[in-house]
Amino acid sequence: MNKIVASIRIALRALRVNRMRSALTMLGIIIGVAAVIAMVGVGAGATARIQQQIQSIGSNLIIVMPGSISSNGVRLGSGAVASLSEDDAKAIAAECPSVALAAPTVRGGVQVVYGNNNWATNAQGVTPDYMTIRDYTMLSGQFFTAQDVDAAAKTAVLGETVAENLFGDSDPTGQVVIIKNVPFTVAGVLTPKGQSPTGQDQDDVILLPISTAMQKVLGANKANAQAVGSLMVQAISPQAMDQAITEMEALLRERHRILPGLDDDFTIRNLTEVFQAQETSAQVMSILLGAIASVSLIVGGIGIMNIMLVSVTERTREIGLRQAVGAKTRDILLQFLVEAVTLSLLGGIIGIAVGLTASLLISHFAQWSTAVSPLSIVLAFLFSALVGVFFGYYPARKAAYMDPIEALRYE
Amino acid sequence: MAAVIEIKDLVKDYRLGEMPVHVLKGISFGVERGDFVSIMGPSGSGKSTLMNILGCLDKPTSGTYTLDGISVGNLNRDQLAEIRNNKIGFVFQQFNLLARTSAEENVELPLMYTDTPARQRRERAMKALLAVGLAGREEHQPSQLSGGQQQRVAIARSLVNDPSIILADEPTGALDSRTSIEIMAIFQQLNRQKGITMIVVTHDPDVATYSNRSIHFKDGRLQLDERLATPREARKDLEQLPAEQPEEIAP
Numbered sequence: 001m002n003k004i005v006a007s008i009r010i011a012l013r014a015l016r017v018n019r020m021r022s023a024l025t026m027l028g029i030i031i032g033v034a035a036v037i038a039m040v041g042v043g044a045g046a047t048a049r050i051q052q053q054i055q056s057i058g059s060n061l062i063i064v065m066p067g068s069i070s071s072n073g074v075r076l077g078s079g080a081v082a083s084l085s086e087d088d089a090k091a092i093a094a095e096c097p098s099v100a101l102a103a104p105t106v107r108g109g110v111q112v113v114y115g116n117n118n119w120a121t122n123a124q125g126v127t128p129d130y131m132t133i134r135d136y137t138m139l140s141g142q143f144f145t146a147q148d149v150d151a152a153a154k155t156a157v158l159g160e161t162v163a164e165n166l167f168g169d170s171d172p173t174g175q176v177v178i179i180k181n182v183p184f185t186v187a188g189v190l191t192p193k194g195q196s197p198t199g200q201d202q203d204d205v206i207l208l209p210i211s212t213a214m215q216k217v218l219g220a221n222k223a224n225a226q227a228v229g230s231l232m233v234q235a236i237s238p239q240a241m242d243q244a245i246t247e248m249e250a251l252l253r254e255r256h257r258i259l260p261g262l263d264d265d266f267t268i269r270n271l272t273e274v275f276q277a278q279e280t281s282a283q284v285m286s287i288l289l290g291a292i293a294s295v296s297l298i299v300g301g302i303g304i305m306n307i308m309l310v311s312v313t314e315r316t317r318e319i320g321l322r323q324a325v326g327a328k329t330r331d332i333l334l335q336f337l338v339e340a341v342t343l344s345l346l347g348g349i350i351g352i353a354v355g356l357t358a359s360l361l362i363s364h365f366a367q368w369s370t371a372v373s374p375l376s377i378v379l380a381f382l383f384s385a386l387v388g389v390f391f392g393y394y395p396a397r398k399a400a401y402m403d404p405i406e407a408l409r410y411e
Numbered sequence: 412m413a414a415v416i417e418i419k420d421l422v423k424d425y426r427l428g429e430m431p432v433h434v435l436k437g438i439s440f441g442v443e444r445g446d447f448v449s450i451m452g453p454s455g456s457g458k459s460t461l462m463n464i465l466g467c468l469d470k471p472t473s474g475t476y477t478l479d480g481i482s483v484g485n486l487n488r489d490q491l492a493e494i495r496n497n498k499i500g501f502v503f504q505q506f507n508l509l510a511r512t513s514a515e516e517n518v519e520l521p522l523m524y525t526d527t528p529a530r531q532r533r534e535r536a537m538k539a540l541l542a543v544g545l546a547g548r549e550e551h552q553p554s555q556l557s558g559g560q561q562q563r564v565a566i567a568r569s570l571v572n573d574p575s576i577i578l579a580d581e582p583t584g585a586l587d588s589r590t591s592i593e594i595m596a597i598f599q600q601l602n603r604q605k606g607i608t609m610i611v612v613t614h615d616p617d618v619a620t621y622s623n624r625s626i627h628f629k630d631g632r633l634q635l636d637e638r639l640a641t642p643r644e645a646r647k648d649l650e651q652l653p654a655e656q657p658e659e660i661a662p
Binding site for chain 1: 463466468469488489492493495496497501503507509511512520521523524525526528529568572
């Protein structure tokens with residue numbers, strides 16, 4: 001410990017003597033570390049944004065949609081048949097152990113009127129479970145209840161975009177809007193969620209009790225009065241997603257009496273998985289940027305090695321003297337390693353500061369979200385120390401194994 | 412008196428290309444503790460090589476070298492470094508002080524490679540500086556000191572680890588004659604008051620006259636080994652010199 005402190009003092013003095021040279025050598029590491037911090041920050045910012053969007057669609061979310069069927073050899077597209085029902089939703093919720101909640105939904109385009117304002121939006125008939133599944137919270141008012149659904153109450157919950165377009169700044173709760181000549185009392189307004197991962201405005205929506213929506217607004221399916229558009233299902237945990245899908249598949253095949261070997265008449269999509277692919281690509285991007293930036297760190301390391309070799313040669317006599325008065329191999333090795341690591345660590349610390357500033361500037365001026373994690377700072381710090389050790393080792397070893405007689409005689 | 416250095420049949424060969432060069436051709440002698448020996452000889456006589464071996468910087472090709480009871484011949488690099496650290500003080504012709512480093516820190520240098528705590532290192536360095544008459548100059552850097560003062564810092568450095576022997580390689584080679592005598596006065600004083608064994612390599616016969624024993628080398632062999640009955644007194648010589656900016660010599 002004593003010796004390391006002494007070595008650090010010697011190193012700092014040696015670096016002070018050649019101020020300009022030390023600064024230029026450090027510049028390589030500064031640029032490398034700053035680039036890594038800024039690039040990884042940009043990458044992590046993109047990843048964080050996608051994660052936020054994934055969370056906005058709801059956690060552990062699985063969507064069951066009516067599937068394709070073959071009709072006389074012609075295969076129809078997804079959603080072509082009205083194969084799912086409210087009872088399917090209830091059965092899934094009741095019988096699949098990996099499923100927490102299941103909510104049937106219907107949807108359709110409507111024109112909503114309030115006073116002399118009107119707005120075209122997407123109406124969704126849902127149950128109160130939908131609010132939990134999609135992680136909705138209320139900005140004002142209350143969500144409608146199961147009793148409202150049973151009674152087909154004429155009550156509606158507005159997305160923020162709809163509320164704004166119809167009511168401006170005033171609170172819509174308790175007001176009456178008209179959809180297809182049916183008056184609905186506004187029960188509340190949803191907290192805005194912003195864009196979905198696919199870029200849709202998730203707040204441009206009006207939620208109605210599913211019963212009311214089917215009976216009064218959207219109209220029931222002519223072939224199957226029970227049919228719903230899709231089922232929103234929440235698994236009990238992220239790990240249970242696959243299990244939940246397997247259970248639902250088995251249950252729905254049984255309920256729909258599909259013989260083994262025939263296609264499903266429904267499609268189950270794990271939405272989270274779809275968007276996780278995007279997240280992965282963003283992460284790959286950030287690793288790639290980091291890797292490119294690391295190259296400059298290695299170049300900086302070579303700069304350190306170069307200057308350390310010069311320094312060892314310049315100080316040959318000093319090394320000889322230290323050996324003569326009793327410095328052992330590892331004492332000299334330590335001294336020059338500490339000097340190299342001091343260079344690279346100082347460069348690393350300055351680089352971290354520059355990198356943080358750069359990523360702040362990027363997010364400020366380029367409107368590009370960046371997120372510099374403490375981990376990446378710690379890693380950059382350790383990595384620059386590692387660069388010092390790695391590139392300092394060869395010059396230090398060269399110094400440590402000098403012949404003291406030759407070294408003392410060196411001019 | 413017990414022998415601090417014992418050398419028997421010391422041979423050192425160098426290989427220059429294919430031709431082996433015999434630098435030391437079988438040398439035997441001993442040095443008793445507390446002696447003041449000068450080693451003289453023309454360049455190429457092998458005195459530098461002998462000096463390197465005595466200083467544990469080099470190993471003999473054959474023969475034995477015992478320093479303070481330790482056979483040095485088959486020690487490795489780091490063991491030799493430890494011997495140099497514990498038992499030998501070096502004084503060089505070119506002083507070899509660390510630039511931009513205070514006198515006190517220069518003197519401390521050998522102790523940096525021991526486990527001596529910082530406070531004790533400083534105390535011992537100050538004591539060594541006092542012994543060579545440089546008290547009050549401990550914060551000066553080599554560039555702020557005269558040649559003689561720099562050499563005295565170097566002597567303080569060689570003293571600081573309480574060595575068994577001090578090896579001085581042409582210690583007056585870069586100094587004028589008055590300063591040379593000053594340096595020899597310090598050597599004599601250290602030798603007599605502290606009983607430190609001194610070995611001085613020089614080609615200046617005047618310098619050799621201050622020692623108790625003079626060994627002459629020629630062509631890798633011992634040519635002459637004489638004991639001086641009455642070595643000259645450096646301090647007296649200094650007093651007889653015309654007084655020019657007299658430099659304080661420690662009592």
